[in-house]
Amino acid sequence: MINFTYTVWILVIPFLMFIFLGLAGHKIGPKLSGLLGTGALAVITALSYITAYYYFFATPKTAETFKAIVAANSTWLQLTDKLHIDLGVLLDPISVMMLIVVTTVSLMVHIYSTGYMKGERGYERFFAFLSLFTFSMLGLVIAPNIFQMYIFWELVGVSSYLLIGFYYEKPSAVAASKKAFIVTRFADLGFLVGILLLSFHTKTFDFITLTDPSGPAIAMAGGASFMGLSVITWSMIFVYMGGVGKSAMFPFHIWLPDAMEGPTPVSALIHAATMVVAGVYLVARMFPVYALAAPVALNVVAYVGAFSSLFAAIIACTQTDIKRVLAYSTISQIGYMMLALGVSGYGGHEGLGYMASMFHLFTHAMFKALLFLGAGAIIHAVHTNLMTEMGGLRKYLPITHLTFLIACLTIAGIPPFSGFFSKDEILAAAFNHNKFLFAVEYAVAGLTAFYMFRLYFNVFWGKETQYNHTPHEAPFSMTIPLIILALASMFTGFIPFNKLVTSNGQAFESGIEWGVAIPSVLIGLLGIGIAFIMYRKETSIPEKLAATFKYGYKWAYNKFYIDELYIFVTKKIIFRYISEPIAWFDRHIIDGTMNSIATVTQVISFRIRKFQSGQLQQYAFVFVSGVILLSVLMIYVWYW
């Protein structure tokens, strides 16, 4: 048995780096800060890969099953005899996989940022925050109990807030960071309620106990009910609400597109590859409970995922800001993962969806980070986010062009790139379980290919655009991560996930289901073909189409007016009819009470000041009187 205690360092190193860069960053200068931050990350990446190797290949399996290993654990707060909050490290297939995802993408983003952020003010601060984020995200994935996960979940939210608002002089960035924080925080309220409900009824926070098929959580499936659903179902729905917020699923998706105000490497790291999949990870972490005790909650997961993926894909077809297209594409792809979990069963081939979801999470992290970093390189070269102001860039940015093309083919699901494999598994899982959801996802696959290649053709082909100064390829520090991630996107599809990451830890047989794969490749090619016709050269087809479906287009272009709806509900209804009366009550009743307490305190303290006269005789008098009074009180008055 290998001792995994060293995995604690995976958490400690980025945390120390954050403290160090935060305190001393401005003293050691940008160059060293960047180098140190990246170096520290390289170390923990290496540690993560070693851990993954040992976990998957060098630890003997018991009964053909990957067991969860608690590598470190210490009690932090003892609430009752049974219920305690621990801090520790849990290794199981999904947490080890997430270690790889988070450290890999984070390392790429670190390297990329040394070039991308060069010369920015607050360069050291940027790296300090990146370290903080990495620390929080890693703490989240290796949490052995739901409470630690919640703590790091919030920390992730904070670091995301700090990084979206990195350009804090820009009002739009400030607004976006606030929006992201408030929306996700609101969703986290649900998560907290879920945790409290769950722990109150099961008396534990521990994941291993919670997800044990014969444990207290799953045994409660038929317990007390409210509105026809069991307590466990309710708590799982609440827990899922937190996941909906972090993973930007409908209806809490509104913060993600705005979050693109942050520096592009941040979008790649946090808002594409790692943090936003935390919701998926959460559901996967609690999956046995969903699958065995709360099928209704699991259906909620499936339908929310499916709806979000369709909804976001439609919006993505109309956006012109390249980062926003990618943001909606992220929502859509995460919807896929949620759906895959939602249609999955527990154990064996039934758990195909679970495996597919984790598989897609993995491949998506690679190619979506690649897309964002590529977009960063494009923006770096032409200083605009709008694809309408771009065109013909393939000549100027050869490496970016090639890697971006690979990423587009991957996300469109064209074999043999990784996206093909993972998406195929998802579609197969959906097909086996629910034909309606399959149809939705099938359509989304076509839309995905279309909007990605719309982006690709617009940027790299399309009309010849005159640039103020000739765009030039990004420096090596930026292109190397692109190349590495492109290689990852091409080849990670061949990783046998069905042997490694499964719902119950046991390997099962699964191959490409050609009956699903061929149509899905065909619809992908169809989407690419339409994009080719419309955007390869400058044509009038897009305008005509937009004019024909004027209202539909406008509706989608304005993101179905969800943001406006939110503003209406919050400002017009909640603020006016709920907040204002509360504010009045607070200002007049609460504050009034408090103020009068304060006044009374002040008056008394003024009255008694004479006791403190500076006269020793008086002090002695008070002292002796105190002794006498206490004695009388204790001996004659209050002696029982």
Added chain:
Amino acid sequence: MRHELLLAVAAMLILIAEIFTSPARRKSINLFAITLFAIITIAGFIPVKPVGALFGGMYVSTNVATLMKNILNIGVLLILIQSVTWLKKDENADRVSEYFMLIMSTLIGMDFMISAGHFLMFYIGLELATIPVAALAAFERYKNKSAEAGIKLILTSSLSSGILLYGLSMIYGTTGSLYFYEVSRLFTGSSLQILGFIFFFAGMAFKISIVPFHLWTADVYEGAPVNITSFLSVISKGAAIFIFVIILYSVFPVIMATWQKTILVTSILTMTIGNLFAIRQQNIKRFLAFSSISQAGYILVGMIGGSQLGMASVIYYILVYIFSNLGAFGVVIAISNATGKENIDDYNGLYKTNPRLSLIMTLALFSLAGIPPVAGFFGKFFLFAAAAEKGFYFLVLVAVFNTIISLYYYLLVVKAMFINKNDDPITSFRSDFPTRSALLICVAGIFITGFASVIFEVIKEISFGN
């Protein structure tokens, strides 16, 4: 016993060192003495066979006593480091070794007191811990206020010692022994014994500044040099609380109901009066003096349950309190050394000119007020939990109310530093290395004692109670 022996040796070494240094080089004694003391502090943590008795049981060594001494050592070390700048002033330069000598003598007294197994040993320790402090309070004898502080301390403390001895004589008269274990066995709770106990209680209450035996506190704290004020408010108080809790738990379990009632009354008075006075203070030292009175009230709340959790929470709180209060005092000392200003109004706009000092001060005050996530929050939480565990809900309620009041005046200082405008703010200055390192240790302590739950677990492990 090693604590006392090492300290005695160190004190003598310092005296000898003074003889062999020329007056011009007296300042180098600072480094020598602090190094010595740091070694003693570290040596205190080396595990040796801890349990045993000496002098026919008058001196007993236990795990808890060792832990308490170690905690006091940490606090004294911080205070010594914080004193360096002040000791380097010309008017103090020729009395440096006296300063260290006196501090170490007090500490020896405290250590004996904590390890006492007999009331006479306890009393000798208590006096040894008090008389040198009076000399220290009058250290700046060219200042009227400092001299006044010294004389007030010695006069009032002789009164309280008299009462305490009177109480002990009654206990001796009724039980025929002064050994702790004998007294606890023979104590019956007769009226005369309770009277003796109340007298004893008053003597201890004087040291801990419990209302109504606290009146000396403000004058002495204000007049004494700042380092001595911080010593009085943290170390003297901490040591007295340590031995008080040991004696209450081990000698007087028979009359637990009585001392619980006594504590109930006095702790409510202490918290409330301390807070009410603190609100009105303008001088930051007086302000911290009254805040430390109310802190003693909260500590009484933790003590009242008489349980293992109660003792653990008290010891833990003292540890937290050392870091928090010395953090606050460290800032006050730094500012007082650099500018001589000691009023809260002078702190207006401090954040603009000295942001780091302001942040440390804020952190320390937050910890004193008990705002999460700093250590003070956990400290208060355990104190109140210990009282609630034994059903003292009303007391906990009063304590929580008082915490709110205290938050108000702690925030007044924070407001002064961050929000209030000032035409003539304290100029931006950089403190020297010792001051900065002491502050850094305090900040680290405030966080680490809060987050590392191991510390509390260890303390709880070796505490005892009924």
